[in-house]
Amino acid sequence: MFKYILKRFLMVIPVIIGVSFLVYFIISLTPGDPVKMMLGEEASEESIQEVRDELGLDKPIIVQYFKYISKLVRGDLGVSYRSKRPVLGEIVARFPITLKLTFWSMLVAIIIAVPLGIISATKQYTLTDSICSVAALIGAAVPNFWYGLMLIIWFSLGLGWFPSGGYEGIKSMVLPSITLGTTAAAIITRMTRSSMLEVVRQDYIRTAKAKGVNKKVVIRKHALRNALIPIVTVVGLQFGHMLGGMVLTETVFSIPGMGRLMVDSIKSKDTPMVLGCIITLATVFSLVNLCIDILYAFIDPRIKSVYK
Amino acid sequence: MKKLISLLIVTMLLISMFVTGCSSGDTNAPANNANESNSEEKSDGNNEGKPKKTEIVFAQKADIVSLDPHATNDSPSANLTRQIYSSLVRTNVNMEYEGDLAESWKALSPTEWEFKLRQGVKWHDGSDFKASDVKFSIERQKQGPQVKHLVNMITEVKVIDDYTVVLVTDEPCGPLLANLAHSASRIVPEKACTEYGDKFAEHPTGTGPMKFVEWIPGDRVVLERNEDYFEGLPATERLVMRVIPEGTSRTIALETGEVDLILDVEPIDKVKIENNPDLKLYEEMSNRTEWLSLNNKKAPFDNKLVRQAINYAIDKESVIEVATDGRGMVANTVIGPTVLGYNPNVKAYEYNPEKAKQLLAEAGFPDGFSTTLWSSGDVRNRAAEVIQSNLAEVGITAEIELMEWGAYLDKTSAGEHDMHLLGWSNLTADGDGGMYPNFHSSSQGASGNRSFFENAEVDKLLEQGRVETDFSKRPKYYQDAQDIIMEEAAMVPLYFQPTEVGARADLQGVELHPGSLHRFHMLHY
Amino acid sequence: MESAIKEKYMSTVEIENLVVEFKTDDDIVKAVNGVNLKVERGKTLGLVGETGAGKTTTALSILRLIPNPPGIIKEGKITLDGHNLFDYTEDEMDKIRGNKVSMIFQDPMTSLNPVITVGEQIAEGIQIHQNLNKSEAMKKAEEMLELVGIQKERATEYPHQFSGGMKQRVVIAIALSCNPQLLIADEPTTALDVTIQAQVLELMKNLREKYNTSMIMITHDLGIVAEVCDEVSIMYAGKIVEHGNLEDIFENTKHPYTEGLFNSLPNIEDRKSMLKPIKGLMPDPTNLPKGCAFHPRCIYAKEICSKREPVVTQLSDTHYVCCLAYENTEVKINGGGLIE
Numbered sequence A: 001m002f003k004y005i006l007k008r009f010l011m012v013i014p015v016i017i018g019v020s021f022l023v024y025f026i027i028s029l030t031p032g033d034p035v036k037m038m039l040g041e042e043a044s045e046e047s048i049q050e051v052r053d054e055l056g057l058d059k060p061i062i063v064q065y066f067k068y069i070s071k072l073v074r075g076d077l078g079v080s081y082r083s084k085r086p087v088l089g090e091i092v093a094r095f096p097i098t099l100k101l102t103f104w105s106m107l108v109a110i111i112i113a114v115p116l117g118i119i120s121a122t123k124q125y126t127l128t129d130s131i132c133s134v135a136a137l138i139g140a141a142v143p144n145f146w147y148g149l150m151l152i153i154w155f156s157l158g159l160g161w162f163p164s165g166g167y168e169g170i171k172s173m174v175l176p177s178i179t180l181g182t183t184a185a186a187i188i189t190r191m192t193r194s195s196m197l198e199v200v201r202q203d204y205i206r207t208a209k210a211k212g213v214n215k216k217v218v219i220r221k222h223a224l225r226n227a228l229i230p231i232v233t234v235v236g237l238q239f240g241h242m243l244g245g246m247v248l249t250e251t252v253f254s255i256p257g258m259g260r261l262m263v264d265s266i267k268s269k270d271t272p273m274v275l276g277c278i279i280t281l282a283t284v285f286s287l288v289n290l291c292i293d294i295l296y297a298f299i300d301p302r303i304k305s306v307y308k
Numbered sequence B: 001m002k003k004l005i006s007l008l009i010v011t012m013l014l015i016s017m018f019v020t021g022c023s024s025g026d027t028n029a030p031a032n033n034a035n036e037s038n039s040e041e042k043s044d045g046n047n048e049g050k051p052k053k054t055e056i057v058f059a060q061k062a063d064i065v066s067l068d069p070h071a072t073n074d075s076p077s078a079n080l081t082r083q084i085y086s087s088l089v090r091t092n093v094n095m096e097y098e099g100d101l102a103e104s105w106k107a108l109s110p111t112e113w114e115f116k117l118r119q120g121v122k123w124h125d126g127s128d129f130k131a132s133d134v135k136f137s138i139e140r141q142k143q144g145p146q147v148k149h150l151v152n153m154i155t156e157v158k159v160i161d162d163y164t165v166v167l168v169t170d171e172p173c174g175p176l177l178a179n180l181a182h183s184a185s186r187i188v189p190e191k192a193c194t195e196y197g198d199k200f201a202e203h204p205t206g207t208g209p210m211k212f213v214e215w216i217p218g219d220r221v222v223l224e225r226n227e228d229y230f231e232g233l234p235a236t237e238r239l240v241m242r243v244i245p246e247g248t249s250r251t252i253a254l255e256t257g258e259v260d261l262i263l264d265v266e267p268i269d270k271v272k273i274e275n276n277p278d279l280k281l282y283e284e285m286s287n288r289t290e291w292l293s294l295n296n297k298k299a300p301f302d303n304k305l306v307r308q309a310i311n312y313a314i315d316k317e318s319v320i321e322v323a324t325d326g327r328g329m330v331a332n333t334v335i336g337p338t339v340l341g342y343n344p345n346v347k348a349y350e351y352n353p354e355k356a357k358q359l360l361a362e363a364g365f366p367d368g369f370s371t372t373l374w375s376s377g378d379v380r381n382r383a384a385e386v387i388q389s390n391l392a393e394v395g396i397t398a399e400i401e402l403m404e405w406g407a408y409l410d411k412t413s414a415g416e417h418d419m420h421l422l423g424w425s426n427l428t429a430d431g432d433g434g435m436y437p438n439f440h441s442s443s444q445g446a447s448g449n450r451s452f453f454e455n456a457e458v459d460k461l462l463e464q465g466r467v468e469t470d471f472s473k474r475p476k477y478y479q480d481a482q483d484i485i486m487e488e489a490a491m492v493p494l495y496f497q498p499t500e501v502g503a504r505a506d507l508q509g510v511e512l513h514p515g516s517l518h519r520f521h522m523l524h525y
Numbered sequence C: 001m002e003s004a005i006k007e008k009y010m011s012t013v014e015i016e017n018l019v020v021e022f023k024t025d026d027d028i029v030k031a032v033n034g035v036n037l038k039v040e041r042g043k044t045l046g047l048v049g050e051t052g053a054g055k056t057t058t059a060l061s062i063l064r065l066i067p068n069p070p071g072i073i074k075e076g077k078i079t080l081d082g083h084n085l086f087d088y089t090e091d092e093m094d095k096i097r098g099n100k101v102s103m104i105f106q107d108p109m110t111s112l113n114p115v116i117t118v119g120e121q122i123a124e125g126i127q128i129h130q131n132l133n134k135s136e137a138m139k140k141a142e143e144m145l146e147l148v149g150i151q152k153e154r155a156t157e158y159p160h161q162f163s164g165g166m167k168q169r170v171v172i173a174i175a176l177s178c179n180p181q182l183l184i185a186d187e188p189t190t191a192l193d194v195t196i197q198a199q200v201l202e203l204m205k206n207l208r209e210k211y212n213t214s215m216i217m218i219t220h221d222l223g224i225v226a227e228v229c230d231e232v233s234i235m236y237a238g239k240i241v242e243h244g245n246l247e248d249i250f251e252n253t254k255h256p257y258t259e260g261l262f263n264s265l266p267n268i269e270d271r272k273s274m275l276k277p278i279k280g281l282m283p284d285p286t287n288l289p290k291g292c293a294f295h296p297r298c299i300y301a302k303e304i305c306s307k308r309e310p311v312v313t314q315l316s317d318t319h320y321v322c323c324l325a326y327e328n329t330e331v332k333i334n335g336g337g338l339i340e
Helices: A002-029 A034-039 A045-055 A061-072 A087-122 A127-141 A144-158 A171-200 A203-210 A215-245 A247-252 A258-267 A271-299 A301-307 B002-042 B075-084 B131-141 B176-181 B190-202 B247-256 B267-275 B304-313 B316-324 B353-363 B378-393 B405-413 B431-439 B456-467 B474-487 C002-009 C055-063 C090-096 C118-130 C134-147 C152-156 C164-176 C194-211 C222-228 C246-251 C256-264
Strands: B055-060 B089-091 B097-099 B102-109 B112-117 B154-161 B164-169 B210-216 B220-225 B238-243 B279-294 B369-375 B396-402 B419-425 B491-504 C011-023 C028-040 C044-048 C071-080 C101-104 C182-186 C214-219 C231-236 C239-245
Touching: A002 A061, A002 A271, A034 A045, A034 B405, A061 A271, A087 A127, A087 A171, A087 A215, A087 A247, A087 A258, A087 A271, A127 A171, A144 A171, A144 A247, A144 B247, A171 A215, A171 A247, A203 A215, A215 A271, A247 A258, A258 A271, A271 A301, B055 B247, B075 B210, B075 B220, B075 B238, B089 B176, B097 B102, B112 B131, B131 B154, B131 B164, B131 B190, B176 B431, B247 B267, B247 B491, B267 B279, B267 B491, B279 B304, B279 B378, B304 B353, B304 B378, B304 B491, B316 B378, B316 B491, B369 B378, B369 B405, B378 B396, B378 B419, B405 B419, B419 B431, B431 B456, B431 B474, B456 B474, C011 C055, C011 C214, C028 C044, C028 C055, C028 C071, C028 C214, C028 C231, C028 C239, C044 C055, C044 C222, C055 C071, C055 C101, C055 C182, C055 C214, C101 C164, C118 C134, C118 C152, C118 C164, C134 C152, C134 C164, C164 C194, C194 C222, C214 C222, C222 C246, C231 C246, C231 C256, C239 C246, C239 C256
Parallel strands: B055 B238, B369 B396, B369 B419, C044 C214, C044 C231, C101 C182, C182 C214
Antiparallel strands: B089 B097, B102 B112, B112 B164, B154 B164, B210 B220, B220 B238, B279 B419, B279 B491, C011 C028, C011 C071, C231 C239
């Protein structure tokens, strides 16, 4: 098991290399000159050329890429074209915010979705099930940013319970977490429901009931744990999805997270910053996947034997 | 044993995520508790018997790039550096030049200007402001690629004594004062800059009314008042800039009272603010012109008759109505009424589709022709649609192509377009700043002349305007240049844009500057 | 004395006129159509029939484990020790399940929960019904494992670490852990290979003797019936068509269906003779034939068989049959019993 974990840790390295390579080249292919955008409309041609030389932007792409990689292996993520500040510093300032928001949103999602999915599955064909299913469908279909704006209008402008944006204290995390959480919850509910339905039909559930085990305990102890594998998978995927797609929520709620940082960097073709952000995301996502895979082993002993 | 280690690693991973997730919020909390309590006080909207709010919050749509005035030339940063630093001279709300750090100035010769500096001014770190700081700042500004074009013509700064400097230019420079009044031409302290070197941006030290407290990237900048400000105690005790990228969210934050003032008001929210008794919309004509640029080097736009026809074909009133909700002034020329050199009497192109068709026929296009119209951004996209239908009426089929901003700048600089929509903010309010980059043949391409207009006479006039230091004589050059430009119909000026600010109705001290160079140190309740 | 004798011969469980239906969107599946069964203390009843006859449904009804929806128990009474099980609440039934009545299911591969250790699964029932704490229950569970021939050290292992035969032993251990009065075994050896089959049957017989458990053995294998059962009920299309002790059924076969079952067995002595299967298929339970449900496949069927349903004809104290041939009608059957 230990060797397995170590192996997975090491696998993050080729992921980073592959991702950085891809991204570097894609950015170089997009139109737009970061220097022109940086210097603004009023700058002269010579100024533009001067800065380009300084940043080494006229060298061949391959040369630039290798220079980047050689700095990367030493832990140097370079300096942002736009702000001239070290990329690592900016990411360290903003990534934890995105992470925190993702974490709370995921919590909201799981707290809503898992019980709802279980209720939906155990009360299949009843009105409760239909209501939950429709709610889940709406939650998945409604666009995130519209929903966020609506929450702001009702709870911030209307009732004044929460701030309409910004990042100060736990109150400002509530509305964005609910926005993201309910959307993710919709998807997790559906998965919980279908997974539970499948499990509940299994023979061993019948065995448990035939033993005289109380219905609630059957659901909680016997059924849920078996249903967890697909649910945990979806939770992991949603986590990654959220991390990457955070920018809309961060924009609507003016949260200074890494989502906005990444999109702004892409718009201004700030290559070092884009790469820094994406490498961070890729690494975190790989680690999250690793945690999920390890979690599988603890949920299902059959999987644990495979890892050994 | 191995199982234990694996379990430990997983637990540590999860805990570390949990901990970074939870703890990073707390580091922000103490700094913002004051802000929070102030906002809560404000939101019930009732002013009587309440402690007056001393922290003023304003919101803009983008974060600053840097607080080093010589490191960047973007307006979000300029909005902040304007409060922290001073220049030699500045323009007031009537677009008149007044001294900032300079008490008085005079021209010793066409290429030499003497500035007498204020005495007793202190830097934010307590040291004294001296002439050597001016010399240092200008030389430093010449090193910054974004900002050096403003002071490149200054070959030497002579320090006569601690409070007198003489600026020597290579040629007589008409727009010198305008350039010195530009947002980027700030005076920085020699001592602090040398001490901090590259890290000066993290310790911004100026002579302005507000002092730097902190910057949380992506979120806010906090300033507090400079008790020793040489113009008197600023009314604003504490000034916070908050970044709110989404337009609707900005307006909502103003409505809830979380912010006291917003810049960059969304067109659809302007009516909302006007109709809300707790809020007030301040609107003033600005120095910005929006136009439709024609590629003078590409057929059929190389034909003057075609260009003139297009000028007649466009219904500027409709464009304003649709693009900006009616907020704008029809532009008959390329620089606005607040800019030095504005010519109110250029050849007018009223909305006349019949005349347009006539001219097109004369030019050899009786049935019109097909072309493309490029645009970027919501407001311009709406304008593009109106223009497209205007042109269709006279037989010109224009296909609209929407582009992302970076690519847009790139391609229009390269001259790949037929027609495109763009604008120009005249920060210096000087004809030179508004016309040289856009119409001089040497500025073709990225420097600004994206119409690729080339006219020897205009070139000469602009060059003359640049070296003429007598302010009474300068306007004529630019007015003459505009006559030619409009006769040649180099492009289609559409409208002059207002600058606006939304604020709480009871906020005092709001003064708009036509160049959008607003100062916020006199805001209070 | 008298009450003791009475108690000895009192039935453990008695099923009276059980009718179970499954309602789907389009049809009603008539799974069990008036079944009467009786199992005496310490005795084993074999419930024989083909797949789809309604045997499992009958068994599940005793434990009230019929999924609802879509299953409904329409009529009937099931008494356990004199109490009607249908009167109990769900909580009371929970006290009976795994405790007074236990069930072993057909497929051991899927009957055990893959994520819980074998020991825990056995201990669970013990904990619930015998009010012991966790470690005490686990000790008992380990004893049960030893009883079924598995080393007690394996209690911390998971089901996927056991072979099919051993899994079934675990299932048996679970079923017998609380010393039930009635054990229902639903084709317990069908999924196992023959050698293991013999072991498991032997185990069950020993335990039954040790604890004097009553048993219902559901099977379609007549060989198992011969080995393990005291009485046999033959079930077809949701009804009991013949019932008797071993001698009655094996030597005095009366019902044409039973006869057909015996004829379907290959003749070990005459390898070359052809198999004689019963022609046709089990009837569609949503659309049972009119009259006697077996008549479309019966070689002796007459017109009356399609018109009238047969009733119970008692042939002796122990033997009864449901066939119009024995109701003094014109239906005649030549002989009974095996065709040589």
